[in-house]
Amino acid sequence: MTPVKLRVNGSTELLELDPRVSLLDALREHLGLTGTKKGCNQGACGACTVLVDGERIVACLALAVQYAEREITTIEGVGQPDHLHPLQEAFVREDGFQCGFCTSGQICSALGMLAEHRAGMPSVVTPHLTDDEIALTEAEIKERMSGNLCRCGAYEGIVGAVQSVAEEMSQ
Amino acid sequence: MRAFGYVSAPDLPTALGAVAAGARPLGGGTNLVDLMRDDVERPETLVDVTALPLAGVDELQESGGLRIGAMVRNSRLAADRRVRSRYPVLAESLLAGASGQLRNMATVGGNLLQRTRCPYLRDHAAACNKREPGSGCAAIDGIHRGSAVLGTSEHCIAAHPSDMAVALVALDAVVEVQSLRATRRIPLAELHRPPGDTPHVETDLAPDELITAVELPALPVARTSRYRKVRDRASFAFALVSVAAALEVRDGDVVDVRLALGGVATTPWRAREAERVLLGAPATEETFRRAAAAELASAISRPQNAFKVELAQRTIVATLRRLAAERADDAEGGPA
Ligand SMILES: Cc1cc2nc3c(=O)[nH]c(=O)nc-3n(C[C@H](O)[C@H](O)[C@H](O)COP(=O)(O)OP(=O)(O)OC[C@H]3O[C@@H](n4cnc5c(N)ncnc54)[C@H](O)[C@@H]3O)c2cc1C
Ligand code: FES
Numbered sequence: 419m420t421p422v423k424l425r426v427n428g429s430t431e432l433l434e435l436d437p438r439v440s441l442l443d444a445l446r447e448h449l450g451l452t453g454t455k456k457g458c459n460q461g462a463c464g465a466c467t468v469l470v471d472g473e474r475i476v477a478c479l480a481l482a483v484q485y486a487e488r489e490i491t492t493i494e495g496v497g498q499p500d501h502l503h504p505l506q507e508a509f510v511r512e513d514g515f516q517c518g519f520c521t522s523g524q525i526c527s528a529l530g531m532l533a534e535h536r537a538g539m540p541s542v543v544t545p546h547l548t549d550d551e552i553a554l555t556e557a558e559i560k561e562r563m564s565g566n567l568c569r570c571g572a573y574e575g576i577v578g579a580v581q582s583v584a585e586e587m588s589q
Numbered sequence: 590m591r592a593f594g595y596v597s598a599p600d601l602p603t604a605l606g607a608v609a610a611g612a613r614p615l616g617g618g619t620n621l622v623d624l625m626r627d628d629v630e631r632p633e634t635l636v637d638v639t640a641l642p643l644a645g646v647d648e649l650q651e652s653g654g655l656r657i658g659a660m661v662r663n664s665r666l667a668a669d670r671r672v673r674s675r676y677p678v679l680a681e682s683l684l685a686g687a688s689g690q691l692r693n694m695a696t697v698g699g700n701l702l703q704r705t706r707c708p709y710l711r712d713h714a715a716a717c718n719k720r721e722p723g724s725g726c727a728a729i730d731g732i733h734r735g736s737a738v739l740g741t742s743e744h745c746i747a748a749h750p751s752d753m754a755v756a757l758v759a760l761d762a763v764v765e766v767q768s769l770r771a772t773r774r775i776p777l778a779e780l781h782r783p784p785g786d787t788p789h790v791e792t793d794l795a796p797d798e799l800i801t802a803v804e805l806p807a808l809p810v811a812r813t814s815r816y817r818k819v820r821d822r823a824s825f826a827f828a829l830v831s832v833a834a835a836l837e838v839r840d841g842d843v844v845d846v847r848l849a850l851g852g853v854a855t856t857p858w859r860a861r862e863a864e865r866v867l868l869g870a871p872a873t874e875e876t877f878r879r880a881a882a883a884e885l886a887s888a889i890s891r892p893q894n895a896f897k898v899e900l901a902q903r904t905i906v907a908t909l910r911r912l913a914a915e916r917a918d919d920a921e922g923g924p925a
């Protein structure tokens with residue numbers, strides 16, 4: 419067992435963890451933050467996406483011990499049922515989910531993705547890699563969100579939700 | 590997963606000491622943790638190297654190239670302005686790999702040393718000479734749609750999975766490797782070993798060696814370069830075939846060219862045969878076809894992956910055609 423100080427959603431948690439425990443299991447099993455979902459546990463579905471220092475990662479392939487002292491944000495830190503984040507509202511408005519299993523990962527991923535876009539980072543569908551301003555087209559959103567699978571196939575709504583919030587944020 | 594010890598290395602001497610004592614380097618963990626969970630990798634101790642001060646991309650003053658720290662994450666490298674303008678093939682190869690989340694975790698060192706996605710590596714019920722030397726290769730007479738057609742042996746036909754490595758081998762990258770004993774520089778083209786009769790020996794690295802940097806030479810031809818990846822779905826999938834190409838055409842002739850292939854070979858594959866055909870020849874469709882055919886002439890395919898031979902040739906021709914057209918546009922002052 420190793421003492422691990424995890425900073426999650428603004429509070430600091432002291433845990434005693436076996437180094438084998440993934441960040442995902444630490445969040446769900448040890449801290450009771452079950453908003454973050456476990457889908458494939460292999461990095462292939464995006465359900466476990468959380469933000470670390472504002473960047474999106476998959477928590478299933480992350481060892482919790484590796485993320486001590488970093489600023490971790492889960493869906494519980496993004497918004498609350500009585501106080502939704504604008505992106506969560508947009509998911510409801512645009513029909514961005516059915517069963518909701520992939521939604522927390524989609525939302526954390528979208529927040530990370532929008533920050534990457536604001537920082538000028540390109541994607542593989544960016545027409546000119548050297549452009550300073552990259553238009554956040556539907557093709558860009560789809561490519562940048564491709565690490566998050568939705569078994570219900572709510573993709574159209576997800577793209578719509580991300581698009582509308584990206585517009586709000588840029589206004 | 591089996592139990593293991595964990596240490597985090599704040600500096601290089603600590604990390605080198607740990608690997609000398611038998612610890613296994615842990616980068617983003619996106620390949621190693623996954624394989625440990627499947628009981629394919631069984632390290633007794635992990636040393637987290639991601640905090641090492643090797644996360645910068647620096648100009649090489651003498652040569653005009655770039656030095657990329659081994660801990661630079663894939664997303665950061667792809668976004669680097671100098672990489673985007675001077676080595677677009679590298680940025681594109683990174684952006685075509687994995688997902689945004691994984692690229693934020695994956696490091697340069699870890700990406701180079703990721704292991705094959707051949708399903709038999711993880712299937713403990715099947716033979717795999719990489720997982721269990723001497724057990725055989727289940728892919729040869731099994732599911733081998735994704736397997737290699739170049740650089741194979743009768744002991745292993747697993748394809749090398751890294752996109753970034755294909756771009757780097759085209760760019761004549763050099764890998765810097767350190768241990769407590771020495772610092773070595775290995776051309777990337779020599780880092781990965783073809784399977785031969787020891788498929789489990791995948792690289793030229795000793796267990797106590799750490800990758801510390803990758804160096805790119807100044808390479809004017811790389812300004813006109815592209816990475817083209819063909820896969821089963823448009824995104825978030827490994828390559829069936831990929832082509833990294835850089836091309837310079839003057840007065841209608843190829844005056845400089847770099848070509849490498851992914852998805853079709855057991856190592857990141859520098860296409861030297863094709864380069865030989867192309868260099869000095871007219872930049873025409875006919876030359877591109879001859880070059881592609883020359884490279885794939887030594888391919889050994891099997892029923893399910895025979896399509897890769899044709900697909901690789903078409904992808905080479907299409908990529909060169911596009912680069913030649915872009916260059917022509919450039920010369921006329923049109924869009925780059
Ligand atoms: C779902 C999924 C899809 C993917 N799709 C693609 C794809 O399309 N294209 C592609 O190229 N890749 C793809 N990948 C693979 C991914 O790019 C690699 O897992 C990643 O690059 C590995 O980097 P890492 O830092 O996480 O390595 P780790 O998993 O930390 O390490 C990998 C290996 O490298 C060793 N190592 C790490 N750093 C060093 C060092 N500095 N010196 C010596 N040894 C070191 C480790 O000991 C280990 O053996 C995919 C992965 C997943 C899970
Ligand atoms: S649970 Fe982490 S990516 Fe699927």
Ligand code: FES
Nearest residue numbers: 516518568569570
């Ligand atoms: S809403 Fe059901 S998986 Fe996406």
